[in-house]
Amino acid sequence: MTLTPDEHDVIVELMNIGVGRAANALSQLVQDEVLLSVPQLRFMYPAEARATFSESMPGLLAGVMQGFRGFMSGRAALLFPEERSLELVRAMLGVDMSADEISELEQETLAELGNILLNNCLATLANILNQQIQTDLPEAFNVDTPHLLNRLSLSGDGDEGAMIMLVQIDFSLRENALQGYLAFLIDLHSADTFLAALRRYLTELE
Template sequence: MTAILLTELEHDALTELVNIGVSRAAVSLRKMIGDQVLLSVPSVEIISRKEAATLIREREVDQLVAVRQFFEGAFSGHALLIFPESNSLELVRAVTGDVLSADEVQEMEQEALSETGNVVLNGCLASMANMLQRPLTMSLPEVHRGDGQRLFELANKPADSGVVLFLYINFTISGRDIRGYIAMLMDLASLEALKQLIGEFLERIMDPEGITGGV
């Protein structure tokens, strides 16, 4: 279990922030692909890295592919866009417009996934950071493969340290159903910082004129 828990209101606000961020990422992805893109986030969970690895192992039996980027600012960590391998190839076909052969799709996979991950993760996190009124910087994307345990590993960090903000996402691209996940790996200090920023966000939307702040 994590040492820092969100209240129901904070969790609802986080879910809304994530949904807005993912929706804006979908707009950017639509411009890149040239077809209608719908992304939805049916669930948002904060769990340990070990629990996240178990959860994705229970849901996915195939090899996983992930685009990974480091982000830092008021809160920091690693963001991953994760797909089952079969879904990742379908995404590449959507990105490349179904004009490539099977061999060409394989050759383009790394580049197409990096670009897609960069668009989705940057769009989502930049939008969240903007609404939380804090800047974030992000590293270049890297493509990783493996099971959940391997993808959620962090150098020099035990498996029971840190938390994962785990988002199940549904992609609908040009009639294709592509499931995936966004995971944000953070330490407890970053989660505490995020919780504080969510609290400030709630204060702003509940009291936009600062009336309760006095004169």
């Protein structure tokens, strides 16, 4: 997907609005300040995404996956290095717990986090672009990096014809700072629909 600088900047702005709303919701949930930002956004095909994940987050990943459909369809995922996910869960829960207790709550807590983050980002995109979108229930999972795209696949073959919107997020909570990714796997038809809606929005702003 070839974007103009203005189109790229608008998507980053919309993502920042979405994660900002998610940060407010999380701050109320954990009764502490949560800071989220989007320093980088890229569109890429699966082969490039595999290389990016192998370089930036090798090893085991903890994630939350959620299907979506409407003006665009696909799967969205929140991804963190697996070894940092327990730190994140501990920070979110805000209580002293054993590693075993934290581990038992990891999937549930990450699913709640992913639900808040992914829903806010998808809803923000749809609302500001005057479109409709529906989301499925979130599903927490663990996977090693080489098998990530197969895990997120829409068709079971790694979706070589799909487009991936990869959003880097910086996450800060209770003096814990970590970096994760939001990955939106969308088919090429949905990517065209998304771009058309974005261009209509930009035209209306002029």
